[in-house]
Amino acid sequence: MLSPFFALLERYAPLSTAERNALGELASQPKRYAAGADLVIEGERSKDCRLLVSGQAFRHKTLPDGRRQIMSFHVPGEILDIQSLFLSMDHGVCALTPCEVALITHAKLLTVFEKHPKIALAFWRLNMVEAAVFRAWMIGMGRRSAYARVAHMFCEVVMRLKAAGLMPGDRASFPITQQHLSDALGLSAVHTNRVLQQLRGQGLIAFNYGELTVMDWSGLQAAGEFEPSYLHLPPLDPA
Amino acid sequence: MLSPFFALLERYAPLSTAERNALGELASQPKRYAAGADLVIEGERSKDCRLLVSGQAFRHKTLPDGRRQIMSFHVPGEILDIQSLFLSMDHGVCALTPCEVALITHAKLLTVFEKHPKIALAFWRLNMVEAAVFRAWMIGMGRRSAYARVAHMFCEVVMRLKAAGLMPGDRASFPITQQHLSDALGLSAVHTNRVLQQLRGQGLIAFNYGELTVMDWSGLQAAGEFEPSYLHLPPLDPA
DNA sequence: CGAACAGTTGATCAGGATCAACTCGAGTGG
């Protein structure tokens, strides 16, 4: 159950067995949520962090009048609200698929950090990578055309699904609607639809009802001006 | 020299004298840079972090063809490249004014973290606040009109300048050009200019050649749909 | 069978980009 979580932490430096053991005892039995459920609620001041054990989720902030900005997508092994450790949650996280979520109480986690400072640094590092991804999205929304933005998004998603082992070949389940995609990119749903048709027409990707197929990876990267170093992933390029 | 730095760290929890002492020995003599100088260079893998001792700076990523996205503005006391501790720098930092920058070697910093885990957590927390600000900018660029975006930016700047003690009354030096502002907001310089005229015309702010004056704080907040909780600042509202 | 949601299409509109010219200092050098 925790292996994706360990894999993430060990991307940078291996854990000692003592560290693994300490971590292993942290997480509660996972709880199940339906697709669409709120996994983390904006404004809540919780006493534990939530580890996504299985399923996919997205981080978003919804404004009073309904405008929504999606800020990241999440795969198993990621902690959804590490921010709650120190700060109130200024946004929410919502399930895309049925999800399992385990709790890790802040108190226990902080104790582990005290005993194993390396672990704290590993968590912090993961958090830094997330921030790097936020910045990359900012560049897209500020300075890229809708076309490049959509292509860039898919490039990132492919890299991350591959890294998580969720995209063995050139096809994966990525169950978002065009509306989700629009809210992630700051576009209208209609325009997103048209850009998707372009990408399809040029034989770069197919994306329908949550099924993503990459048909021309290097073409897609070119369309998205994609340069993957910001993801800080180990150099294991998807084929 | 380090007092703004200590003030930032202590925003959340006070430091013990032992911790203060450990931190006090970290930073090198500051080095001076001219306005416009690159303080942190994209792609560089450095052996130390840079602490902004005096002056103002901004974080940016510039694309091959010259398009630029500014991702944050910085005031004294902030570390400009804490990311370099674990990751390569995927963006640069540039001086807005003449700046003084002190170095903190990674090795020493990590030693302090090991001895004083609380300090590591305090740094991490600052890092989290930065990420929260990135997300807020994403919302602006994705889902707000140019008008609200500009107003929101000024609201944030005011809060942060106030928190840093750089805006005693309703006026401060914030030496960016309209081009900088445009690159921070994802707008063209021409359009930024027109929005600024609107804000001026409505008596909300004056902003000319790096001098910012707030004339109607609550009006400005309304125009920017500003809701300051994401800054995670102590509740000391500017008058 | 009907409801509800995702996707698609066409028509129209507008926010903001782009291009180009001009003003206004603040240096700078002859």
Add this chain to the structure above:
DNA sequence: CCACTCGAGTTGATCCTGATCAACTGTTCG
């Protein structure tokens, strides 16, 4: 002292990307 340049800001005209509105298709599910 003046001509020149250079950067920042301003203005007007035009264009275009992407938003909005509305209708329609197709699929899934109760």
